[in-house]
Amino acid sequence: MSTEEALFQYLIRLGDNALILGQRLGEWCGHAHQLESDIALTNVALDQIGQARNLLTEAGRIEGKGRTEDDLAFFRSEMEFRNNLLVEQDNGDFAQTIARQYLFDVFQFHLLTELSRSSNEFLEAFAKKSLKEVSYHRKLSSDWMLRLGDGTEESHNRLQQAIDILWPYTAELFEMTEADKVLMELDMVPDLKLIEQKWQAEVPSHLEESRIRIPDTKGYMARGSRDGHHTEYLGYILAEMQALPRSMPEAKW
Amino acid sequence: MTSHTDAIWQVLEEVKDPEIPVLSVVDLGIVREVKQLSPKAFEITITPTYSGCPAMDTIEKEIEALLREKGYECAIKTTLSPAWTTDWLSEKGRKALEDYGIAPPAESTSDKSFLTGEAKEVKCPLCKSTSTQLISQFGSTACKALYRCDDCLESFDYFKCI
Numbered sequence: 347m348s349t350e351e352a353l354f355q356y357l358i359r360l361g362d363n364a365l366i367l368g369q370r371l372g373e374w375c376g377h378a379h380q381l382e383s384d385i386a387l388t389n390v391a392l393d394q395i396g397q398a399r400n401l402l403t404e405a406g407r408i409e410g411k412g413r414t415e416d417d418l419a420f421f422r423s424e425m426e427f428r429n430n431l432l433v434e435q436d437n438g439d440f441a442q443t444i445a446r447q448y449l450f451d452v453f454q455f456h457l458l459t460e461l462s463r464s465s466n467e468f469l470e471a472f473a474k475k476s477l478k479e480v481s482y483h484r485k486l487s488s489d490w491m492l493r494l495g496d497g498t499e500e501s502h503n504r505l506q507q508a509i510d511i512l513w514p515y516t517a518e519l520f521e522m523t524e525a526d527k528v529l530m531e532l533d534m535v536p537d538l539k540l541i542e543q544k545w546q547a548e549v550p551s552h553l554e555e556s557r558i559r560i561p562d563t564k565g566y567m568a569r570g571s572r573d574g575h576h577t578e579y580l581g582y583i584l585a586e587m588q589a590l591p592r593s594m595p596e597a598k599w
Numbered sequence: 600m601t602s603h604t605d606a607i608w609q610v611l612e613e614v615k616d617p618e619i620p621v622l623s624v625v626d627l628g629i630v631r632e633v634k635q636l637s638p639k640a641f642e643i644t645i646t647p648t649y650s651g652c653p654a655m656d657t658i659e660k661e662i663e664a665l666l667r668e669k670g671y672e673c674a675i676k677t678t679l680s681p682a683w684t685t686d687w688l689s690e691k692g693r694k695a696l697e698d699y700g701i702a703p704p705a706e707s708t709s710d711k712s713f714l715t716g717e718a719k720e721v722k723c724p725l726c727k728s729t730s731t732q733l734i735s736q737f738g739s740t741a742c743k744a745l746y747r748c749d750d751c752l753e754s755f756d757y758f759k760c761i
Contacts, residue, residue, distance in 0.1 A: 392649075393649060467680075
């Protein structure tokens with residue numbers, strides 16, 4: 347695999363994570379339980395969409411076939427998306443959205459911290475920029491984890507249920523492909539085993555502090571996104587997100 | 600040469616942030632470089648405050664329109680590196696923010712406590728009390744958090760330190 351091809355695949359993976367999570371969070375606009383949470387979730391969505399734009403633009407440039415950020419976001423089908431299964435999961439209630447956000451924020455925070463030292467100029471600049479934003483996301487979601495988990499019986503039960511649903515989707519965040527190997531050789535990206543160690547050093551203890559137990563999945567953990575196999579949710583997300591540009595491809599703002 | 604780029608910086612002072620109209624793009628520190636390409640053509644390098652800042656497109660168009668109106672040609676370049684920081688806010692900008700009712704960033708980013716979320720003293724822009732509390736990490740735009748003053752009880756925006 348050439349460096350360009352590996353880089354394209356890696357950028358698509360990061361870009362799709364940001365895009366799909368941003369789209370999911372955007373669904374909260376006007377629906378949260380209080381104005382502050384509504385604004386917070388949509389601000390996080392905005393940061394993610396901004397990051398997705400930078401990543402997909404760079405992916406298109408590296409690919410060299412003239413595809414723009416919009417081409418990549420709106421004219422690829424489900425199996426061409428490489429976002430992790432975690433980010434496409436249903437918003438559920440507020441607890442489930444916060445749990446999904448927290449599990450992903452800790453991953454993204456440590457990944458971006460390492461990418462800030464990338465030998466690739468774009469990845470380094472992108473990571474340094476985005477890390478400032480993600481630090482705030484992680485603060486927001488980890489505060490809410492404590493507040494819900496160690497809150498009322500109702501909020502605790504809902505957060506526990508959310509973690510039970512989402513936990514099996516956390517393992518594949520750290521799955522590596524040929525692209526990771528090629529880019530690791532060039533010091534462009536970190537070993538995801540290292541990110542997993544940092545994630546494992548942080549998440550279980552914070553869950554414990556939030557009085558949430560990690561479910562016993564009996565060894566089962568979901569996988570598939572690295573090969574383009576998604577849960578049923580992604581198709582619905584894309585149908586909504588892509589309907590307008592696909593039905594009116596010439597439409598302009 | 601220098602005097603020509605100085606003239607462009609002067610013109611850029613007239614371009615305001617569409618969401619915080621008391622701040623010019625120069626006060627905000629988002630104009631990173633002005634380079635003269637030919638006697639009447641300039642390259643302006645700008646950087647976004649946040650990755651998803653929706654004001655960037657408008658700012659770009661306003662810079663182009665204003666420079667054209669003054670008889671200049673310009674090319675706009677966007678860069679992500681070095682990443683924008685609130686340390687680049689000008690003194691004039693910080694003062695203008697406070698007068699406008701937005702508390703300016705309380706600390707320098709060289710103090711990394713903003714990452715760990717340690718509480719900092721944020722002064723109420725209305726009654727100047729320092730007895731204030733954070734209501735939400737995110738305010739009316741990505742660059743602001745929401746605070747409330749415990750003395751005058753007004754809520755206010757705080758320009759987050761990044």
